[in-house]
Amino acid sequence: MPSLAARVAASPGAAGRGIAAAVTPDRLVLAGKAALAAMIAWLAARLLPGFLDDYAYYAPFGAVVAMMPSAVDSLRTSLYTFLGLGLGGGLAVLAYLSALPALATVPIVIVVAVLVAGLMPIGPGRDYVPVAAIFVLMSSGGDPEMFGTAYVALTAMGLVIGTVVHLAILPPLRTLPLERRLATLRAAAASLLDDVAAQLEDAEQPAVSLEERAAGLQRAVDDAQSALTDAQRTRRANVRAIGGRHTLSMSTVHMGELRATVRELVALASVVSDERTTVAVPDDLPAETRASLAEALRDLARAVDDHGGSDAIVDTCARAAEALRAWDAPSTAADAAAGALAHHLVALEQRIHGRPAEDA
Incomplete structure (x- = not known):
């Protein structure tokens, strides 16, 4: 040994x-x-x-x-x-x-x-x-x-x-580890969005292995939640936390938004990934529809990674969703898959921008 x-x-x-x-x-x-x-x-x-x-x-x-x-x-x-x-x-x-x-x-x-x-x-x-x-x-x-x-x-x-x-003497106040974990989670979500967009644009791209990627995202969510809990605990009875200098209110909100974003992202990727059970999507989608959807996903990736967004992203996602719904699918299964993509796309945009996905 x-x-x-x-x-x-x-x-x-x-x-x-x-x-x-x-x-x-x-x-x-x-x-x-x-x-x-x-x-x-x-x-x-x-x-x-x-x-x-x-x-x-x-x-x-x-x-x-x-x-x-x-x-x-x-x-x-x-x-x-x-x-x-x-x-x-x-x-x-x-x-x-x-x-x-x-x-x-x-x-x-x-x-x-x-x-x-x-x-x-x-x-x-x-x-x-x-x-x-x-x-x-x-x-x-x-x-x-x-x-x-x-x-x-x-x-x-x-x-x-x-x-x-x-x-x-410098009682512990762990806010920086939390911000790093949130940044890691945002980067992982943005990476998956980019990979799904690449697969939609180019059929030669390797298919997304969703099981592994979803597990990695869940680990990132768990790590960020653990860091948030730790940061909240270190604020209690801590003189360095007096006055709101190290507030966690926005971090708590961001954690909730990211958790919802990951949930919608995994649901969307499951329609496109190599483990999908739905046939003909995205294989039979018109090239312009795939390109529009890929553009929307890349815009969402930047919004997740930069923690920001704009009305232009909302419009891009709406156009892509409308193109998916307007597609004359060759089968009932393909039509259902396109509808699911449109639904998850709009829901994902709403989650990223912190809005409830009620009308997705």
Whole structure:
């Protein structure tokens, strides 16, 4: 079996993408903030009086736990982690004070901790209940009250420090990845429109493989939707989002328009693609009708890619649709296919321009 180094060398593209994902600006900023928060938490814990400074290493742990991908995630994680640690530590102290034999205490604590964790929302807080319980119970050295207090209190202090640092220094606001994903989706839709137009104009052109292209478009839609959801999440509890500087309202509208556009585009391409079941289209269409339809599709491709349009595009699509409807088709199936092309063409134009396709 080849070594890990050999496999990485054999696939430099995948390795490069992995490294690029690990050193994005957001990740670099997050790494720097985590290091800063951990250092501050450690120094602050060392200044605490009494026995707490003996357990100062738990403060950096809490600071790092608080470093989540978004501001609201950081707040939620810190709160739930503190609750989970407190519940788990409390259960350990109660179990110790019950003076039960160790062989009975450990399984009882774990069972109760897991059941209590099930009452909490899904997340790290739930996971920390049994972890904190068994950790305090087994590592306290015979004094779970002191150890549990230090463990929970210092971790909580680290959580607070980490959250404050995270929110105060460039809290993540992922609007640029969303715009890139939307641009990628527009480019993919425009490319399919160009390819369908080329097939209509020239029968020698390779037929559009719709199954593969439709799957690629759907992946682009899913990626853009994921980026939109991520951008919306990073705006919450984020001071950088105050004042509407990084508004997502138009991006949300564009996402809805593009989703509808892709749906109509796939329906149109299915009539022209190599997987179509309808006969005689576009093969028997007159050359001038095919040229008019191809011109309309290329205009729509530019409108999608440039995110703009004009009345001229509306007129071009209307003329092409009228030519399709006026065609004296040689068969009922061909006539139905031409009607479907006309319908999807008008509907696609309306979707691209953000209008409901009610009269398509």
